[in-house]
Amino acid sequence: MCGHCGCEGGGATVVAADGTHTHVMPDGSVVTHAHDHAQAHDHEHGHEHSHEHSHEHERSHEHRGEVIQLAARVMEKNDRLAERNRAFFLGRELTVVNLMSSPGAGKTALLVRTLKELGSDVAVLEGDQETSRDAERIRETGAPVVQINTGTGCHLEADMVWRGLEQLDPAAGATLFIENVGNLVCPALFDLGEDARVVLFSVTEGEDKPLKYPHMFRRADLVLMTKVDLLPHLDFELDRALAAVSHIAPDAAVLQVSAKTGVGLDAWYAWLNADRRRSRTE
Amino acid sequence: MHELSLMRSIVGTCVERAEGRRVKSVRLRVGALSGVEVHALRFCFDVCTEGTVLAGAALTIDEVPGRAECRACGERVALERFVAVCPCEKRARLTVLSGDELLIDSMEV
Numbered sequence: 001m002c003g004h005c006g007c008e009g010g011g012a013t014v015v016a017a018d019g020t021h022t023h024v025m026p027d028g029s030v031v032t033h034a035h036d037h038a039q040a041h042d043h044e045h046g047h048e049h050s051h052e053h054s055h056e057h058e059r060s061h062e063h064r065g066e067v068i069q070l071a072a073r074v075m076e077k078n079d080r081l082a083e084r085n086r087a088f089f090l091g092r093e094l095t096v097v098n099l100m101s102s103p104g105a106g107k108t109a110l111l112v113r114t115l116k117e118l119g120s121d122v123a124v125l126e127g128d129q130e131t132s133r134d135a136e137r138i139r140e141t142g143a144p145v146v147q148i149n150t151g152t153g154c155h156l157e158a159d160m161v162w163r164g165l166e167q168l169d170p171a172a173g174a175t176l177f178i179e180n181v182g183n184l185v186c187p188a189l190f191d192l193g194e195d196a197r198v199v200l201f202s203v204t205e206g207e208d209k210p211l212k213y214p215h216m217f218r219r220a221d222l223v224l225m226t227k228v229d230l231l232p233h234l235d236f237e238l239d240r241a242l243a244a245v246s247h248i249a250p251d252a253a254v255l256q257v258s259a260k261t262g263v264g265l266d267a268w269y270a271w272l273n274a275d276r277r278r279s280r281t282e
Numbered sequence: 283m284h285e286l287s288l289m290r291s292i293v294g295t296c297v298e299r300a301e302g303r304r305v306k307s308v309r310l311r312v313g314a315l316s317g318v319e320v321h322a323l324r325f326c327f328d329v330c331t332e333g334t335v336l337a338g339a340a341l342t343i344d345e346v347p348g349r350a351e352c353r354a355c356g357e358r359v360a361l362e363r364f365v366a367v368c369p370c371e372k373r374a375r376l377t378v379l380s381g382d383e384l385l386i387d388s389m390e391v
Contacts, residue, residue, distance in 0.1 A: 070388055077295075
């Protein structure tokens with residue numbers, strides 16, 4: 001990877017419904033291709049750079065090092081971009097929810113059912129390493145959706161969300177669902193500008209999940225325990241799971257849901273409604 | 283892993299502030315509760331600094347221990363990993379005093 005501009009032929013890809021790909025290189029340059037996204041293709045983004053590294057000269061001299069105090073937050077850039085997103089959301093009166101979980105906890109299944117039942121005033125940004133499969137499932141519900149493929153990235157960041165928003169152009173007043181990459185570790189650190197963080201874990205994942213992944217759960221506004229229809233087949237101890245959540249995220253709301261049977265979904269929709277009102281009054 | 287993204291950010295900031303000067307060393311402060319794996323961060327340093335003014339620089343990471351104060355009993359406890367609730371009888375909330383840091387402390391040019 002070129003350390004000066006970060007270019008490595010990778011970066012996040014935003015895929016629009018018409019198959020147009022927009023690649024955002026880590027150096028900020030934007031490349032757009034219009035073609036059938038069902039075709040497999042190589043993206044060769046070779047960049048020629050010449051770097052003048054004439055440091056031999058410096059090293060041969062004795063010079064005292066100057067210590068520069070930085071006290072710079074590592075997350076500063078992402079947080080600044082998250083605030084930019086936040087300002088955009090405010091201007092469009094969007095309520096924004098960041099959905100996070102392990103892969104397979106049921107984010108997309110819950111989202112699909114939610115979108116069908118809410119019907120209107122919704123929009124989705126879908127994050128995955130590869131494929132547009134989840135975006136396709138969501139598109140079938142009629143909700144506007146843009147897929148963000150991170151390639152090798154394991155989490156969404158604020159700049160990727162911004163680029164997705166440019167394509168999605170969500171309608172004013174909508175509830176925007178950002179489905180993060182399935183990962184219970186990395187997304188936790190990256191503010192996307194959301195109003196609320198919803199962390200899912202399924203009853204097949206075990207009661208200790210919140211204790212094992214404190215960095216994620218401590219930041220949850222709502223914890224959704226999913227796939228509760230499977231409880232009769234499991235030795236899952238609900239009290240232990242609830243205790244684990246309250247040990248790490250005592251202020252988080254907790255709901256138990258099944259996207260399959262519909263159990264608990266009314267409470268989820270009520271929470272979303274309340275979240276809408278909360279985000280408007282703040 | 284997110285440490286790669288974090289290290290890119292760190293290198294970007296240092297390159298900017300170095301203004302073309304060669305960087306001899308970088309000092310980071312990483313808290314025990316920050317959710318960042320120090321070993322992974324170190325691992326990414328060489329890859330991310332290659333071809334930049336930070337190439338070959340020494341990396342020092344000050345690991346800040348987790349400490350929190352109980353809101354009920356005022357007791358200060360060491361935290362190796364994050365918990366929100368004090369082990370004391372009242373099970374009151376803990377306020378984190380240190381351990382959440384994720385900073386570029388300084389660099390030497």
